[in-house]
Amino acid sequence: MRKVKIYITLKEGVLDPQGKAVQNSLHSLEYKNVGEVRVGKYMEVMMEDTKDIETQVDKMCDQLLANPVIENYSYTIEEVV
Amino acid sequence: MRKVKIYITLKEGVLDPQGKAVQNSLHSLEYKNVGEVRVGKYMEVMMEDTKDIETQVDKMCDQLLANPVIENYSYTIEEVV
Numbered sequence: 001m002r003k004v005k006i007y008i009t010l011k012e013g014v015l016d017p018q019g020k021a022v023q024n025s026l027h028s029l030e031y032k033n034v035g036e037v038r039v040g041k042y043m044e045v046m047m048e049d050t051k052d053i054e055t056q057v058d059k060m061c062d063q064l065l066a067n068p069v070i071e072n073y074s075y076t077i078e079e080v081v
Numbered sequence: 082m083r084k085v086k087i088y089i090t091l092k093e094g095v096l097d098p099q100g101k102a103v104q105n106s107l108h109s110l111e112y113k114n115v116g117e118v119r120v121g122k123y124m125e126v127m128m129e130d131t132k133d134i135e136t137q138v139d140k141m142c143d144q145l146l147a148n149p150v151i152e153n154y155s156y157t158i159e160e161v162v
Contacts, residue, residue: 009123019124022146035128035129045107046115056114060115064106
Protein backbone atom coordinates (compact mmCIF):
# COMPACT_ATOMS: atom_id res chain seq x y z
CA MET A 1 0.00 0.00 0.00
CA ARG A 2 1.00 3.57 -0.57
CA LYS A 3 -0.16 6.63 1.29
CA VAL A 4 -0.48 9.58 -1.07
CA LYS A 5 -0.54 12.98 0.64
CA ILE A 6 -2.09 15.59 -1.62
CA TYR A 7 -1.87 19.34 -1.01
CA ILE A 8 -4.25 21.57 -2.95
CA THR A 9 -3.78 25.33 -2.91
CA LEU A 10 -5.39 28.23 -4.71
CA LYS A 11 -3.29 29.65 -7.50
CA GLU A 12 -1.57 32.92 -6.87
CA GLY A 13 -3.85 35.83 -7.74
CA VAL A 14 -7.04 33.91 -6.99
CA LEU A 15 -8.96 35.63 -4.21
CA ASP A 16 -9.33 33.61 -1.03
CA PRO A 17 -12.25 34.95 1.04
CA GLN A 18 -12.01 32.04 3.47
CA GLY A 19 -8.37 32.85 4.13
CA LYS A 20 -9.27 36.51 4.57
CA ALA A 21 -11.93 35.55 7.14
CA VAL A 22 -9.41 33.45 9.05
CA GLN A 23 -6.94 36.32 8.97
CA ASN A 24 -9.55 38.73 10.36
CA SER A 25 -10.47 36.28 13.10
CA LEU A 26 -6.81 35.90 14.08
CA HIS A 27 -6.51 39.67 14.25
CA SER A 28 -9.59 39.83 16.50
CA LEU A 29 -7.88 37.33 18.77
CA GLU A 30 -4.95 39.77 19.07
CA TYR A 31 -2.54 37.88 16.84
CA LYS A 32 -1.51 41.13 15.20
CA ASN A 33 1.61 39.77 13.53
CA VAL A 34 -0.40 37.55 11.20
CA GLY A 35 -0.33 38.50 7.53
CA GLU A 36 -1.95 36.83 4.56
CA VAL A 37 -3.69 33.51 5.12
CA ARG A 38 -4.42 31.08 2.30
CA VAL A 39 -6.65 28.08 2.91
CA GLY A 40 -6.25 24.90 0.92
CA LYS A 41 -7.10 21.26 1.14
CA TYR A 42 -5.12 18.29 2.31
CA MET A 43 -5.98 14.69 1.50
CA GLU A 44 -4.53 11.35 2.43
CA VAL A 45 -5.36 8.64 -0.08
CA MET A 46 -4.45 5.01 0.52
CA MET A 47 -3.70 3.23 -2.75
CA GLU A 48 -2.70 -0.24 -3.74
CA ASP A 49 0.62 -0.22 -5.48
CA THR A 50 0.53 0.01 -9.23
CA LYS A 51 2.95 0.92 -11.92
CA ASP A 52 2.74 4.55 -12.96
CA ILE A 53 1.19 5.54 -9.66
CA GLU A 54 2.30 9.14 -10.22
CA THR A 55 0.50 9.30 -13.56
CA GLN A 56 -2.60 7.96 -11.86
CA VAL A 57 -2.45 10.51 -9.04
CA ASP A 58 -2.01 13.32 -11.58
CA LYS A 59 -5.11 12.13 -13.42
CA MET A 60 -7.12 11.83 -10.20
CA CYS A 61 -6.18 15.38 -9.22
CA ASP A 62 -6.98 16.81 -12.64
CA GLN A 63 -10.27 14.96 -12.96
CA LEU A 64 -11.72 15.17 -9.48
CA LEU A 65 -9.65 16.33 -6.55
CA ALA A 66 -8.46 19.73 -7.70
CA ASN A 67 -9.89 22.37 -9.99
CA PRO A 68 -6.99 23.00 -12.38
CA VAL A 69 -8.44 26.36 -13.41
CA ILE A 70 -7.91 27.95 -10.01
CA GLU A 71 -5.94 25.41 -7.97
CA ASN A 72 -2.46 23.93 -7.91
CA TYR A 73 -1.69 20.60 -6.37
CA SER A 74 1.34 18.74 -5.20
CA TYR A 75 1.74 15.38 -3.52
CA THR A 76 4.11 13.00 -1.85
CA ILE A 77 3.89 9.22 -1.99
CA GLU A 78 4.91 7.13 1.00
CA GLU A 79 5.38 3.40 1.29
CA VAL A 80 3.15 1.93 4.00
CA VAL A 81 3.68 -1.55 5.35
CA MET B 82 8.51 37.02 7.62
CA ARG B 83 7.77 33.38 8.18
CA LYS B 84 5.49 31.14 6.21
CA VAL B 85 3.73 28.68 8.50
CA LYS B 86 2.26 25.65 6.75
CA ILE B 87 -0.43 24.05 8.88
CA TYR B 88 -1.88 20.59 8.23
CA ILE B 89 -5.11 19.70 9.98
CA THR B 90 -6.37 16.13 9.91
CA LEU B 91 -9.22 14.28 11.56
CA LYS B 92 -8.16 12.12 14.46
CA GLU B 93 -8.05 8.40 13.89
CA GLY B 94 -11.43 6.86 14.60
CA VAL B 95 -13.37 9.97 13.66
CA LEU B 96 -15.69 9.25 10.74
CA ASP B 97 -14.93 11.19 7.57
CA PRO B 98 -18.02 11.28 5.31
CA GLN B 99 -16.34 13.74 2.94
CA GLY B 100 -13.41 11.35 2.51
CA LYS B 101 -15.83 8.49 1.96
CA ALA B 102 -17.61 10.49 -0.75
CA VAL B 103 -14.30 11.22 -2.48
CA GLN B 104 -13.40 7.54 -2.28
CA ASN B 105 -16.72 6.54 -3.86
CA SER B 106 -16.27 9.10 -6.62
CA LEU B 107 -12.77 7.80 -7.36
CA HIS B 108 -14.18 4.27 -7.55
CA SER B 109 -16.86 5.49 -9.99
CA LEU B 110 -14.07 6.90 -12.14
CA GLU B 111 -12.54 3.41 -12.28
CA TYR B 112 -9.69 4.05 -9.88
CA LYS B 113 -10.32 0.71 -8.23
CA ASN B 114 -7.03 0.55 -6.34
CA VAL B 115 -7.98 3.48 -4.12
CA GLY B 116 -8.55 2.65 -0.46
CA GLU B 117 -9.43 4.90 2.44
CA VAL B 118 -9.47 8.65 1.79
CA ARG B 119 -9.20 11.20 4.60
CA VAL B 120 -9.81 14.86 3.89
CA GLY B 121 -8.16 17.55 5.95
CA LYS B 122 -7.26 21.20 5.72
CA TYR B 123 -4.09 22.95 4.74
CA MET B 124 -3.29 26.56 5.52
CA GLU B 125 -0.45 28.88 4.74
CA VAL B 126 -0.13 31.72 7.23
CA MET B 127 2.35 34.55 6.76
CA MET B 128 3.62 35.83 10.09
CA GLU B 129 6.00 38.49 11.19
CA ASP B 130 8.83 37.01 13.12
CA THR B 131 8.42 36.92 16.86
CA LYS B 132 9.99 35.04 19.70
CA ASP B 133 8.11 31.91 20.66
CA ILE B 134 6.51 31.67 17.25
CA GLU B 135 5.85 27.97 17.83
CA THR B 136 3.97 28.68 21.04
CA GLN B 137 1.89 31.24 19.19
CA VAL B 138 1.07 28.85 16.34
CA ASP B 139 0.06 26.19 18.87
CA LYS B 140 -2.30 28.66 20.52
CA MET B 141 -3.76 29.79 17.19
CA CYS B 142 -4.45 26.19 16.22
CA ASP B 143 -6.01 25.30 19.55
CA GLN B 144 -8.14 28.45 19.70
CA LEU B 145 -9.30 28.86 16.13
CA LEU B 146 -7.80 26.86 13.32
CA ALA B 147 -8.34 23.29 14.49
CA ASN B 148 -10.95 21.61 16.64
CA PRO B 149 -8.79 19.78 19.18
CA VAL B 150 -11.65 17.44 20.08
CA ILE B 151 -11.67 15.73 16.71
CA GLU B 152 -8.65 17.08 14.83
CA ASN B 153 -4.90 16.86 15.01
CA TYR B 154 -2.61 19.45 13.56
CA SER B 155 1.01 19.76 12.60
CA TYR B 156 2.97 22.55 11.01
CA THR B 157 6.25 23.59 9.52
CA ILE B 158 7.75 27.06 9.70
CA GLU B 159 9.77 28.43 6.81
CA GLU B 160 11.88 31.53 6.58
CA VAL B 161 10.69 33.83 3.77
CA VAL B 162 12.80 36.68 2.50
